[in-house]
Amino acid sequence: MITSPTDARRRPLQADSSVELLLAASAAESELPLDAALEQIGITRFHAALALAAACGWAADNAWISCVVLITPRLAAEFSSPRALDGLYLTTLWCGQAAGALLWGPFSDVYGRKPAFVLTLGLAGLCGGGVALAPTYATLLAALFLTGVAVGGNMPVDGALLAEFLPPSRRGRWMVALSVSWSLGGFLLSLLAWSLIPRLSCDGAAACNAGWRLTVGALAALNLAATASRRGLPESPAFLLARGRADEAHAVLLRVAGTPPPLGLQLLPHAAAELPWRDATRRLLREMPLTLLLLAAIWFFANLGYGVFNSSVPKLLAAKGIGAAKAGEAAVYRDALIYAAAGVPGSLAGMLLVDSCLGRKWSLAGSALALGAGLAAFALVQSEAAAVGASCLINAAAQAMYAAQFLYTPEVLPTAVRASGVALLSAISRVSGTIAPLVAGALLHATGDSQLLLYIGAGCLGLVVLATGCLPIETKGRALK
Numbered sequence: 248m249i250t251s252p253t254d255a256r257r258r259p260l261q262a263d264s265s266v267e268l269l270l271a272a273s274a275a276e277s278e279l280p281l282d283a284a285l286e287q288i289g290i291t292r293f294h295a296a297l298a299l300a301a302a303c304g305w306a307a308d309n310a311w312i313s314c315v316v317l318i319t320p321r322l323a324a325e326f327s328s329p330r331a332l333d334g335l336y337l338t339t340l341w342c343g344q345a346a347g348a349l350l351w352g353p354f355s356d357v358y359g360r361k362p363a364f365v366l367t368l369g370l371a372g373l374c375g376g377g378v379a380l381a382p383t384y385a386t387l388l389a390a391l392f393l394t395g396v397a398v399g400g401n402m403p404v405d406g407a408l409l410a411e412f413l414p415p416s417r418r419g420r421w422m423v424a425l426s427v428s429w430s431l432g433g434f435l436l437s438l439l440a441w442s443l444i445p446r447l448s449c450d451g452a453a454a455c456n457a458g459w460r461l462t463v464g465a466l467a468a469l470n471l472a473a474t475a476s477r478r479g480l481p482e483s484p485a486f487l488l489a490r491g492r493a494d495e496a497h498a499v500l501l502r503v504a505g506t507p508p509p510l511g512l513q514l515l516p517h518a519a520a521e522l523p524w525r526d527a528t529r530r531l532l533r534e535m536p537l538t539l540l541l542l543a544a545i546w547f548f549a550n551l552g553y554g555v556f557n558s559s560v561p562k563l564l565a566a567k568g569i570g571a572a573k574a575g576e577a578a579v580y581r582d583a584l585i586y587a588a589a590g591v592p593g594s595l596a597g598m599l600l601v602d603s604c605l606g607r608k609w610s611l612a613g614s615a616l617a618l619g620a621g622l623a624a625f626a627l628v629q630s631e632a633a634a635v636g637a638s639c640l641i642n643a644a645a646q647a648m649y650a651a652q653f654l655y656t657p658e659v660l661p662t663a664v665r666a667s668g669v670a671l672l673s674a675i676s677r678v679s680g681t682i683a684p685l686v687a688g689a690l691l692h693a694t695g696d697s698q699l700l701l702y703i704g705a706g707c708l709g710l711v712v713l714a715t716g717c718l719p720i721e722t723k724g725r726a727l728k
Contacts, residue, residue, distance in 0.1 A: 281485060281496075286414040288504045294412060297480060298421060301409045303473035304368050304401035305425055306432030308344075310466055311371070311398050313433040315340050315391065316558055317440040317583060318459040321448055325456050326384040334684030337558050339388050341684075343395020345677030351400025352670020360408040360483045360666065363400055369474040370397035375467030379460045398470075399677065402653070403669040410657045410665075411485035412503065419607075419654060419723065423598040426650040430590035437580070437587035439465060445577035485662045531660070531668055537719060539668075542656060543675050544714040549615065549652065550676040552707030553645045554683030555700055556622060563625070563638075563697050586638045593643030597650025606723040607658070611651035612715040618644035619708030626701040648711075658722035 315337045322328065322336055347367070355363040374397050377390035406425065413421050440462050447458030484503075487496040531539045556563065600610035621641035628634050660668040690700050 281488060282415050284500060285412070285503075286416060288500065289414060290417055291503060291505055293503045293505075294421070296476070297409060297412055298425065300364075300473075300476045300480060301405040301425055302428035302431075303470075303476065304364075304398075304405040305429045306435070307368060307371060307398055307466075307470050307473070308401045308432065309429045310432035310436040311340060311375070311394060312337070312557075313436045313587065314440070314463060314466055317437065317444065317580065318462060321444060321456060321459040322387070324448075325459075326387065328384060334558060334686075334688030335388070336391060337684040338681045339391045340395040341677050341680035343392040343397075344399030345395075345674045345681065346392075347396040347399020348403055348670045348673035348677060350396065352403040352666045352668075352673070354400075355404045355407065355666040356486075356664065360404060360411070360486055361480065363404045363666075364408055364480070365474065365477045367397055367400035367404060368470050368477065371401075372467045372470030372472075372474065373397075375463060375470060379464035379467060399673070400670075403666055403673050406653060406657050407666040407669060408483050411483040411662070415724070418658070419602045420598055422654045422657070423594070423601055423650045426597065426646065426653050427591060427594040429649065429653075430587075430594045430646045433590060434584070434587040436462075436466060437584040441577070441580040441584045445580055489662055530664055531671075534661070535659075535720075537717075538659060541714045541718050542659075542672055545611070545652065545711050546656075546672045546676040547679045548707040548710045548714070549648060551679035551683050552622070552704040552711065553618060553641075553648075554680050555687045555704045555707075556625070556641060557645070558684035559687045559691060559700070562691055563701075582635055582638075585635060586642050589639035590642040590646040593646030594650050596643065597647035600647065601651050601654055602723070606721045607651055607655040608715055608718050608721050611648060611655060612712050614644050614648035614651060615708050615711040615715065618648055619705040619712070620644075622701045622705040622708065626698040626705075655718075655722055658725065659720055 319336050328335070351363045351367055371394055374390055374394040378387065378394055381387035381390050406422065409425060410418060410422060440458075443462050444458035447461065448456055481499045481502060482495070484496040484499045487493070487499065597610065597614065600614070601607050603610070605613065618641060621637055621644055625634065625637040625641060628637050656672060657665055657669055686703075687700055691697065
């Protein structure tokens with residue numbers, strides 16, 4: 248039977264074979280009943296398939312960033328670009344990602360999560376193939392920008408989609424587990440680059456400089472292959488409810504629950520008003536201005552502080568007398584691989600921290616503090632072992648920080664503007680990402696002073712700690728609104 252919204256509020260959900268999973272009759276009431284429905288369904292095979300598909304997108308995001316960082320010396324050699332502009336390659340990708348975040352987030356709030364979920368990774372593969380085949384400097388930059396536009400939608404769209412399918416009691420661990428894939432993307436790309444670039448590179452024409460092209464081509468092919476895992480997945484039930492399409496949301500929940508479903512599912516009428524995407528920022532500023540402004544500062548300074556280091560890892564290692572200065576180019580890629588590998592346990596640590604007594608907020612603040620300390624430590628070390636150890640601490644702390652940041656943000660934003668809000672913040676972080684490699688490249692070229700660069704990064708992370716401490720909401724155990 249279909250009960251009234253008043254009855255739904257009055258009567259607790261019963262966990263028997265005829266449980267009714269209640270979906271709200273109004274926008275203000277819909278999220279808690281939907282979360283209750285997802286809680287009753289629990290984790291099924293569907294969630295594993297969706298998480299794997301989303302993980303491919305997050306892995307691609309970091310893989311493309313790591314790829315451009317690692318191939319930059321080869322690009323400079325082949326296309327004879329000025330050394331002071333080495334950061335332009337990564338900046339171009341970041342600019343594309345900023346544009347992509349602003350495009351795909353609102354797109355998914357208007358047309359649905361699924362179309363954006365499928366298109367972003369597929370277009371990244373196609374445009375990435377253009378990077379691998381680029382014959383000139385201009386076409387290379389254009390292809391990098393378009394690749395950034397495509398891949399820039401993965402994090403805001405994929406994260407929002409997965410969060411909207413997960414029961415609240417499992418959401419924290421699963422969303423942070425998704426951030427592990429981001430670390431794995433950088434590690435696997437570094438492994439690929441280490442195996443190809445030093446062996447298939449030269450300081451001359453493209454004929455003997457195929458290593459970077461093969462690395463990029465392999466990444467583009469993997470993006471295309473992963474797109475196939477996304478085509479059969481359904482639309483988010485939270486999005487469908489926000490558009491008043493309760494019957495379709497009901498069908499999706501039946502699919503999530505399994506065939507035959509373990510629970511009896513019935514719907515309440517739902518009549519939520521649509522929110523135009525262009526009003527998303529206005530609504531966020533009206534309803535949670537302090538939270539939005541603090542999140543903007545966190546996303547900007549976290550990416551800037553970490554970006555000045557991450558965009559210059561090979562150069563900073565070489566400046567410490569490691570790699571190319573001692574044992575050739577292969578050692579630089581080897582040490583970059585070790586650095587990338589350290590991010591995986593960092594993400595796993597973040598997975599444990601966010602559900603600990605620290606919660607989301609203080610896990611974010613603590614890991615940002617550890618990251619800033621790691622940057623300061625790297626500025627002071629002199630030996631190879633100490634430099635590699637400090638770089639591993641930096642990446643582990645960064646991944647723990649991002650794990651908490653990527654979890655807290657979609658949890659604190661309302662469903663109607665979740666993808667748009669995450670996209671806005673992601674675009675802000677991409678802006679700082681465009682600045683970081685240019686600042687790092689110009690400063691290192693002009694002064695050779697790596698310590699100043701690292702202290703700037705540490706100062707940015709101090710601002711992240713301060714802004715995080717001022718956030719008014721802790722989202723651990725809080726239902727999506």
